[in-house]
Structure formats: C-alpha cells, structure tokens
Amino acid sequence: MQFIKKYWLYASILIAVIAVIITYAVKPALFDFILKPSQRTIYERNFNDNPEKLKRWNNLLSIASKDQVTINESTAERVVTTSQKPFTAGYLINLQLGEVLMSTVDSQDSWILEARDLDGDLLQDAQLQNDSLILNYKSDKNIKVRIILQAKLETESTTDFKIYTLPQYNFPVAGKDNTAIQSFWGASRGGGSRSHEGNDIFASKGHPVVAITYGTISSIRNRGLGGKQVWVKDYDNGYLHYYAHLDDWIVNEGDMVWSGDTLGYVGNTGNAKNTPPHLHFGIYKNGSAVDPKPFIWKTQVPANAISLPQLINPRANGFAANLRTEPSSSSDILQDLKTAPVTIIGNTGNWYHVRTSAGLSGYMHKSVLVEQ
Ligand SMILES: [Zn+2]
Known part of the structure; x- marks a missing residue:
C-alpha cells in the first residue's frame, strides 16, 4: 500500500514536470513573469521560424559590440x-x-x-x-x-x-550646487600626512545641511577632526553618509529622515575651527571612504x-577625413577614410555618426563629408 502511494506521487510529479516543459516549449511568454527575459530575448521569438533573419539580427549585435x-x-x-x-x-x-x-x-x-x-x-x-x-x-x-x-x-x-x-x-547643502564644492577627494591634508576623504562644500554659517536620500540617523558625535557630526545610514544601498564640522544638529539618533530634511547647520567645528564654515561630506562603503563627488555632482x-542635412551617397572628401571616437576634433582618430563611402547613421552637433563598409563606426565632422 505504501509503495503504491509513493508510485502515484512520483508519477504525478513527473507528469507535472513534463506539462511545464511542454508549455514552456510551446508558449514561453507564459513564464515571462517568473523568468523575466530580456527585451532582446522576447523580440527574438519573432525569428523562431526564420534562422536566416536571426543570424542577420545577431550579426548586427556583434558589429555594435x-x-x-x-x-x-x-x-x-x-x-x-x-x-x-x-x-x-x-x-x-x-x-x-x-x-x-x-x-x-x-x-x-x-x-x-x-x-x-x-x-x-x-x-x-x-x-x-x-x-x-x-x-x-x-x-x-x-x-x-x-x-x-x-x-x-x-x-x-x-x-x-x-x-x-x-x-x-x-x-547635501540646501540651495547650493557644484560650484560650492571647493575641495575634492584626494587633496593633501595634515601637511601631506593624509589625503582628503570627502568633499568640502562651502556656505555661510547656519546654512541648512540636508539629507541626500532617505535613511536613518545612525550616530551623532562631537569629537575629533569632524567636530559636530551626523552619520546617516542608507540601508537600500549600504552606504554611510558623513556630515561634519556642523555648527549644530537638529536630529536624534534613530530618527528616520527623507531627502531634503534638515539635519543641522553648516559650521566650522572640529579641525575646521580656523577655516571658513563648510560641510565636510563623506560616503563610506563597508568601512572605507569612497569619493562622494559622483554621488552628488549635478x-x-x-x-x-538638431538634424544635419541629409547627404545622398555620402563619402569622405579626401582632406584629413578622419573618423573619430568622439564628436570632437581632439578625440582619437580611428582611421583616415580618404574618399571612402560611408553610411550616415546619426548626427550630433556638427558631427555625423557614420559606419564604413568594413563595419567601423565613428564620428566625422560635417566639413569632411560630401555627396558622391
Ligand atoms: Zn573636508
């Protein structure tokens, strides 16, 4: 009896597994909500019956790659x-x-x-x-x-x-922008004994210092180089945000704060006592400081x-007709195209984005392209 029960259990599981496999083979889209396929994978289902087209599609990806x-x-x-x-x-x-x-x-x-x-x-x-x-x-x-x-x-x-x-x-400083950052990551400190592990953002004493995202006040201290300081934990991303040299704070440990909430005020406490008031702002990841600038730089x-004129059968004009990595005359030259024909695939500023018949892509200034 025990054996028969087990037999039926295994048989049912087997049938269920086969049913899932068959359904997936016939209609994979039914599983998209679980498997979350890429947009490319979903689009490629259109080529199921057309391997030649799939090959062409994949070739275009290898060219771009x-x-x-x-x-x-x-x-x-x-x-x-x-x-x-x-x-x-x-x-x-x-x-x-x-x-x-x-x-x-x-x-x-x-x-x-x-x-x-x-x-x-x-x-x-x-x-x-x-x-x-x-x-x-x-x-x-x-x-x-x-x-x-x-x-x-x-x-x-x-x-x-x-x-x-x-x-x-x-x-992190209300109403201020990039220009208020006047000392960056890596600047020399302590007569060359250490390097600046943050950004200094200048504002008048008493100017509001604000939370840059939502998080929790993990600690508040008044000691050492930082003087009056507030630490905020961003649990979503695992970073600690360090706001130092404050004149004062208006939050408590354990408070939850939202982006834009005032934490305290710009000051010059700690080792900033002889410098103009500023916020020393730092970000720590797993206990190590990281450059905060990319996190806050507006x-x-x-x-x-704006569209450039459409050219019929465009080619390079033969006079330093350089294909470049960027739309800038100071960028690297990929190739001097002499008088080679090109395909225009886009434009930016005064530059065409082109592709050569050999598959090389880059930018050409509008002055070096002519119609054949
Ligand atoms: Zn600093």
Missing part, C-alpha cells in the same frame, strides 16, 4: 534606421561609483537599448516608460559600460537618443540634437 565610439559625460544624437540599413551601434562610457547611467530613445516600438559589460554580458535593458525606452543602471563599482542601441528589423525611424548620467543622491540632461 566592437564599436569604439566613446561618450565623454553625455550625448544627444538623432539616429536613423531604415529596413534596408537597420541601425546598430555601441557606445562606451566610463561609469563611476555613485553615478546613475541613463539612456533614452523615443519611438519605443523600433528599438532594443541595453547596457552591457565589456565581455558582452547584459547588465540592464531599457524598459518602456511614457512612450520612451528608458535605461537606468547603477553599478557598485567604477565600470566601463557599452551601451548597445539596435533597431528592430524592418522598421523606419528617425528619433532622438541620449546617454547621460545622474547623481545617485541629492545635494549634471544636465542634454538637449535633443
């Missing part, structure tokens, strides 16, 4: 895709600890937008929000990221594309690019 185009801080491009020449491009950007990488593209139906590491592994892909695809990625270390923008096959679109960063937190979202 070799691109050496580099973004210095931010870019706004107007990008073009056609069914004949589907857009594909990679953009390298150095992301610092504390920055949030943002990338957006309009006309959401036509694009796949991803952040990948240099091994090609997917870090994050863009999700649809208010009719735009929005990528939002932060790392727990400094990292070089390759953003991949790839148009879905057989779409036609000219649209705005942006890459930029945002600080992870708000600014950035601007770049304005949309």
